[in-house]
Amino acid sequence: MTARRTPEPGSWLGIPPFPKAAPGALDKAEQRRNLRHATTSIREKRAERADEVADWEQLRTAAAQIKDRTLRHLEGYLLEAEGAMTAAGVTVHWARDGAEANRIVTDIAHAKGIDELVKIKSMVTQEIELNEHLEANGIAAWETDLAELIVQLGNDLPSHILVPAIHRNRAEVRDIFEVQMGRYGAPAPAAMTDDPAELSAAARSHLREKFLRARMAVSGANFLVAETGTLVVVESEGNGRMCLTLPETVVSIVGIEKLVPTVEDLEIFLKLLPRSSTGERMNPYTSFWNGPTSGDGPQDLHVILLDNGRTNALADPVGRPALRCVRCSACLNICPVYERVGGHAYGSPYPGPIGAILGPQLRGMDDPKDAALPFASTLCGACNDVCPVRIPITDILVHLRREAVDHKKAGRPSAERVAMKAAEWAMAEGPNLERAQGATQAAGRVLRDRWIGPLPLPVASRWLGARDTAPPAARTFRRWWRDHHDEDDR
Amino acid sequence: MPVPAHLPPEPDVRPDATRRDAVDAPAGVAGPAVALFATCIADTMRPSIPIATVTLLERLGCRVSFPERQTCCGQIMTNTGYWDEALPAVRNHVETFAGYDYIVAPSGSCVGSVRDQHAMLARHAGDQSLATAAAAVASRTYELTEFIVDVLGIVDVGAHFPHRVTYHPSCHSARVARVGDRPLQLLRRVRGLDLVPLPEADQCCGFGGTFSLKNPAVSVAMASDKARHVRATDAEFVVSVDHACLMNIGGVLHRQRAGVRTIHLAEVLAATGPETP
Incomplete structure (x- = not known):
């Protein structure tokens, strides 16, 4: 067996079901403090930024309606998007599950003789564990989002959708950078302190080398516009812009629920998403791309449209609104359970209230870990009120509890x-x-x-x-x- | 037999124009007839809450009845995933209260369940006529403070409670029943009462029904934070409109020998003398 090229991540498999995982997480005093500090400050910012928009509640309603309409006619919009992307010169692939998507990415890299790539922060690639699949096939995948880099170098697992290293404080980040950066590329400067500016400077020079060398990038997408085939990535650090401009090949893995019908519809979501996620009026970088431009930027663009359980949720009229999710994390930041336990106890890259309804729908409830998730909530309802796409999270939790019980009723009486x-x-x-x-x-x-x-x-x-x-x-x-x-x- | 009210049902409006600043309905004058939904938890664990509700509503001129067939909103079964098991309670509730114009309960959570879950459970069971009847009952069901402020149009109920108190807005009263600031409107006019704001008041206390048993460590982590905030107010009493939350918060406070008691808002509003209830 050849040596690994990227740091070995933590394992979701080793985490027990939520009721068993949570008490251990509660005992981590430093993590409790980090989470409390971070979630409190983000949710206060979110509330301020939402309150200053006069038609916030109408925007939420509009977003929910646009997503519902898209989901109702998903087949038509998917075909429209495929047509538009193909016409723009994008190669479109379809993947039933994570294994198919992973194989498509590997095949593209192998065909070009590529053995390393850079990544834009992407939940869907966490969901399908792309990095480990690539590692097993001799391809090194480097995370370029700062928090994802911290998680990757820390042999860790993400614990938040937006801020995957939310459970770490800057002293821990300093230690991880100092020990690990030199093993996998440009080392951290000597005598680096835990000052955020120094830490981000270290990340910048560590990543710069990888950006300049990479011939291929992998991304997700926040939105895919059906009428034009436009992909949209919303980010804060500019690493996404680097990945989308420097390498020759870009492969984007897009869950089929990411569609919006028209460019005009984006207006609603680009108002809601930054305010709901980071508590900013507008995020620093929003990239749109529409097929290759001759002589400028990536020349070989691929899109993989991924199901991986989404059609299970689509088939359930009560659970379906979970597919409206734009991965903003407002529900995590407001959740009193998440604030105390953190993300790892939820056992998947999708933690918190949205993870508790999305996970069991994507994966089913055969695994006791998934069957426990709908019960990992007090049903306090704080998440419902902050969700920018009005997902009735607690209603879906109660609905999934019934499904979990019905599933269990087939077994022995309890x-x-x-x-x-x-x-x-x-x-x-x-x-x-x-x-x-x-x-x-x-x-x-x-x-x-x-x-x-x-x-x-x-x-x-x-x-x-x-x-x-x-x-x-x-x-x-x-x-x-x-x-x-x-x-x-x- | 149920005695339906003579008055037509009031729509859910906020009748500022009819609001009275103080009690002016002399005892014995016929106000609206109210069917009390006592809730199973208060009936069994803390009857002083429904007793206070009766005392208060009668003082405000209402004619109160207690339909004895009533049991429970079924929420404990519904929220644990046992919808089939919840259905008999829902059916019983709907049949018991079908004939009343004003159904009043001293609980935001139970009222929330009646409004949000009963018709849904009936539809899930394929019983459309029960769903229709449940929706009708739900439309005439009020949490106690909604009834006092919106229907009776009263904010000063003539209470006297000379104590330092803090108010915990229970999640289901705030985010399911949506009672808003009505409990605070009523509390602010209680004579002698020193109302202290509760830090991080809108955070859940961690009860969550069977959540407290399925995830006891997380539940306790939340409850101990809530207890800490209550203690920071230096209040003698923590007040809420939901007894279940008070059992949780009070359970921690008692274990800590914190010297802070829990009390339901109905008990505060029913008090007229200086003596501690």
């Missing part, structure tokens, strides 16, 4: 199911509830006003481990009512 059956009986009519309250009132009479403290009982200890509970009432409300009111008030 204690939870027995409890829910008991609740079904108790809540079916008043007299049943009153009979069940016989037991709670008896407990209330025994306990009087004494609170219940820690008890080493299964299930109960999940509550009582850290929380006391007041005793149930010795006399329920309905008993009180009967004692105080006449028959005709009932």
Whole structure:
């Protein structure tokens, strides 16, 4: 076996289901502090930037409607986009799943004798684990987004959609750069401090060498305009612009939900996306490209249109709105669960509320890790209110919970199911509830006003481990009512 | 038998023009007839909440009835993924309250479930007539503060509660039932009450129904942050319109021996004397 050329990443496979992964994440004091600081500041900026747009709520509605219309007629728009791109000189490929997409990228590189490439930050390539596939085929893929570079050099995994290294602070970044940069290219300057300007200067010179050498780039896309075949990448650092101008070959992997019908529709999304994601009025770099321009920039352009489970979500009228997602991360930044646990516990590159609805739809719920995700939420609803495309995230979570339970019902009966059956009986009519309250009132009479403290009982200890509970009432409300009111008030 | 109100149902409007600044309905004068949805959790765990709701509504001139067939909104089953098991509760709820013009509950969460989930569950079960009936009941269902502020048009309920309190806007009251600042409008006019703002008030307390059992560590991490913010206010009481959140926040506060009690808004608004409830 030949030596690796790129740093070995962390493994999603080693992460247990959310309920088992979360407690460990909660214990990481430094990560908790980093996440709290970062999510709080981004969500405050987002709120400011949203509040200053008078028609923000109408823009959200328009974006949701445009995406819904696109998804309703997706086949037509996809064919329109394919036609426009082909006419502009782009080679269009179709991939059913990640394996097909990965193979197409590898084949393009091999055909040109290319053994390294630069990458624009792309969620879809994380989703299909392109880098590892390329590594296994002798091709080194270098991340050029600063945060992705930190993750890659840190043998790490992304923990946020927009800010994949959000769990790291600058002291950790300094250490990673100092140790790793020299192993994989231009080393970090001696005596580099953790000053952000010094860290970005180190990244700049490390990456510059890779940009100038690369003959091929891989990107995702934020949008693909059906009528013109235009691809759009929205970014902050300019690394995307470098990847889209310097190499001769650019391969873009685009999920089929990234379509918008017309250039005019983009106006809505380019207002919503930066404000929702980074809390900026406009992001620094927005690149549009439409096939090769002779003598200028990349001459060989490829687009891979990827399904990889998206048609599963499309087939479900309740779950479908998840495909409106523009990957802004506003739902992560506002989520109280994400803020405390971070992204890794969600077990995929899509963490937080959107990951909890997208993952199980893309991958199905055979894996217990995916079946646990819809339950990784208190349903507090904060995500619904910030989503720029109005995805009803909590409704979809509850819908997926039902699917997870139905999936599980095929198996052995669980204690939870027995409890829910008991609740079904108790809540079916008043007299049943009153009979069940016989037991709670008896407990209330025994306990009087004494609170219940820690008890080493299964299930109960999940509550009582850290929380006391007041005793149930010795006399329920309905008993009180009967004692105080006449028959005709009932 | 249910006694339907004589008054026509009020649309969900914000009747500023009819708002009264203080209670002026003498006891015994017929105000709207209200069917109380006590909620299963308050009925069983803290009956002082529905008792306070009855006391308050009667003081404001309402005629309150308690349809005894009622049980639960079914949310615990629905949100745990057991929709089939939730359906009998939904059917029972809809049948129990079908004849009433004003259905009032001291809970943003249960009202949210009635509004957002009942018709959906019925449709999922293929029962269109239940869905229609559920939507009709939902349209006449009010969270307590909505009913007092919007329907009765009252913001000063004549309460006296001489304590330092902080208010936790429960997630489902704020983002599902959308009660807005109505609870605060009512609290600000309680005599003797010292209302202290709660830091990071809009953050979830971590309860989340069965979330608190499926992901107890995360739930506790959230609850302990909430408890920390409550303690920072130096309040004697933390007030909310949802008892479930108060059980969670209060459970942590009690374990910490923090000396802060939880109290439902209905209990605050029902209080008229200086004595601690």
